[in-house]
Amino acid sequence: MMISEEINNTFKEFLTSKGLRITNQRMAIFEAAYSCAEHFTAENLLDESRKLDDSVSRATVYRALPLLIESSLIREVDVGKDFKYYMANRDVKTFQAQVICLDCEKIFEIDAPFMEWYGKTVAEKLSLDVEDQRLQVTAHCRNLKASGSCNHLATK
Amino acid sequence: MMISEEINNTFKEFLTSKGLRITNQRMAIFEAAYSCAEHFTAENLLDESRKLDDSVSRATVYRALPLLIESSLIREVDVGKDFKYYMANRDVKTFQAQVICLDCEKIFEIDAPFMEWYGKTVAEKLSLDVEDQRLQVTAHCRNLKASGSCNHLATK
DNA sequence: CTCGATGCAAAATTTTTGCAGTCCC
DNA sequence: GGGACTGCAAAAATTTTGCATCGAG
Numbered sequence: 001m002m003i004s005e006e007i008n009n010t011f012k013e014f015l016t017s018k019g020l021r022i023t024n025q026r027m028a029i030f031e032a033a034y035s036c037a038e039h040f041t042a043e044n045l046l047d048e049s050r051k052l053d054d055s056v057s058r059a060t061v062y063r064a065l066p067l068l069i070e071s072s073l074i075r076e077v078d079v080g081k082d083f084k085y086y087m088a089n090r091d092v093k094t095f096q097a098q099v100i101c102l103d104c105e106k107i108f109e110i111d112a113p114f115m116e117w118y119g120k121t122v123a124e125k126l127s128l129d130v131e132d133q134r135l136q137v138t139a140h141c142r143n144l145k146a147s148g149s150c151n152h153l154a155t156k
Numbered sequence: 157m158m159i160s161e162e163i164n165n166t167f168k169e170f171l172t173s174k175g176l177r178i179t180n181q182r183m184a185i186f187e188a189a190y191s192c193a194e195h196f197t198a199e200n201l202l203d204e205s206r207k208l209d210d211s212v213s214r215a216t217v218y219r220a221l222p223l224l225i226e227s228s229l230i231r232e233v234d235v236g237k238d239f240k241y242y243m244a245n246r247d248v249k250t251f252q253a254q255v256i257c258l259d260c261e262k263i264f265e266i267d268a269p270f271m272e273w274y275g276k277t278v279a280e281k282l283s284l285d286v287e288d289q290r291l292q293v294t295a296h297c298r299n300l301k302a303s304g305s306c307n308h309l310a311t312k
Numbered sequence: 313c314t315c316g317a318t319g320c321a322a323a324a325t326t327t328t329t330g331c332a333g334t335c336c337c
Numbered sequence: 338g339g340g341a342c343t344g345c346a347a348a349a350a351t352t353t354t355g356c357a358t359c360g361a362g
Contacts, residue, residue: 021361042351062352078236080290082327083351099278102287110278119293122255122266126297127322131258134236135291137275139284151313177336177341198327213344218327238352239326 007034007073014071027055029064033054033074041084079136090136093118097135104141161188163229170227184209185220189230195263196240234262235292253291259296 011030015022033049035041040048042061049056066084068074077085079100085107095115099108112135119130167186171178188204189196196204198217205212221242224230233241235256241263251271268291274287297301 019316023317023361037316037337054177055319059353060318061174063317069233078226080236087240097278099284100283108282112274116269118291121252122293123295126255126264126295127298128255128257129298130293131293132294133292135274136289137278137284137286139279139282139286141283142283175341179336179342181343211344215328215345216343219342 011071011073012070014073018067022066024053024058025049025060026064026067028056029061030068030073033068033086034088034090038086039077039084039087041085043083045086057131077107078134079138095133095135097137100136100138102138102140167224167227167229169227171223174223176223181205181212181216182220182223184212185217186224186229189224189242190244190246192244195233195243197239197241199239201242232265234290235294249259251289251291253293256292256294257293258296 008027008031010020011027029045029049032052034046035048036044042058042065043066043116046056046058046061048119049061061134067075068077072089076099077087079085081099094111094113095113096109097115099110100106101108102114110149115133115135119133122128123130164183164187170180171182185201185205188208190198191204198214198221201212201221202212202217205217221230224242225232226243230242231245233243233254235241235254241310243265250267250269252265253268253271254283255266256262256266271289271291275289278284279286
């Protein structure tokens with residue numbers, strides 16, 4: 001998959017605006033992130049980045065992730081495992097909830113627009129500035145044992 | 157704080173029903189968990205357990221936690237940090253959301269009954285059996301800089 | 313050139329596990 | 338007395354950090 005020149009420049013502009021340097025490793029990590037269609041881990045990202053620039057090290061990936069998050073180009077998806085997932089913010093829609101399938105290990109993102117209302121309500125009542133919200137449902141596939149797979153979710 | 161004999165027996169009955177043994181260490185860990193008024197970590201629990209029985213080891217705490225969770229006597233509260241929090245299930249209320257204060261490091265539990273509806277809706281649409289749900293709001297105290305503390309939340 | 317950025321390996325953190333000895337039933 | 342349970346320490350697994358070197362501007 002080719003990454004559009006436009007989004008590519010978005011990251012470069014972010015780096016420049018922060019007084020940070022545009023390095024081959026940072027660009028490789030960024031492009032690798034956008035080459036992943038689904039959620040990915042830091043380790044996945046290291047592997048993909050090295051396909052573009054084999055000099056990328058694990059440390060640089062971990063140092064680049066906060067930059068990609070701060071620039072809103074990717075977002076963190078923490079579903080309570082030992083490690084975190086990330087995903088490209090291709091289209092920033094409404095708030096999303098995660099449905100985590102315990103059978104097929106997949107994470108499905110579904111729109112949950114009422115989260116915005118919920119955050120505002122909580123913030124109002126408690127005098128808070130909301131930084132982040134998450135709504136997650138972990139579940140088993142009801143049909144798994146019958147059909148042998150839970151790919152019915154993939155039709156979402 | 158004295159733990160009621162009744163809840164104490166609940167754990168013993170759970171262990172017996174599972175064919176597990178009632179050991180001094182397990183009871184100390186259980187009582188320590190119920191002596192904590194707030195959320196606690198595995199390390200907190202180790203410290204508290206050792207006040208009751210100094211032979212308790214870290215490994216035994218980690219091995220006892222799943223038992224306490226399975227028996228519904230405590231529940232896990234994962235707010236996305238490197239470690240997990242736990243808390244005694246003194247009164248099993250409706251569904252609860254967590255408000256995590258980024259300033260005072262406290263976690264506030266608030267009722268969010270609509271989570272039950274949400275889980276049912278998702279389960280219905282996707283043919284799932286919901287195992288668990290979480291709704292979390294991380295936020296800053298709006299008045300922190302003015303008042304120097306965010307204890308207004310404590311009045312919840 | 314200069315100093316921010318990188319790779320490497322060691323450290324840090326939390327949780328898990330193997331094993332020899334312990335003690336509950 | 339037998340096997341479940343425990344403590345200890347080492348291992349796992351992911352992320353962070355110190356330091357010498359590299360390279361973007």
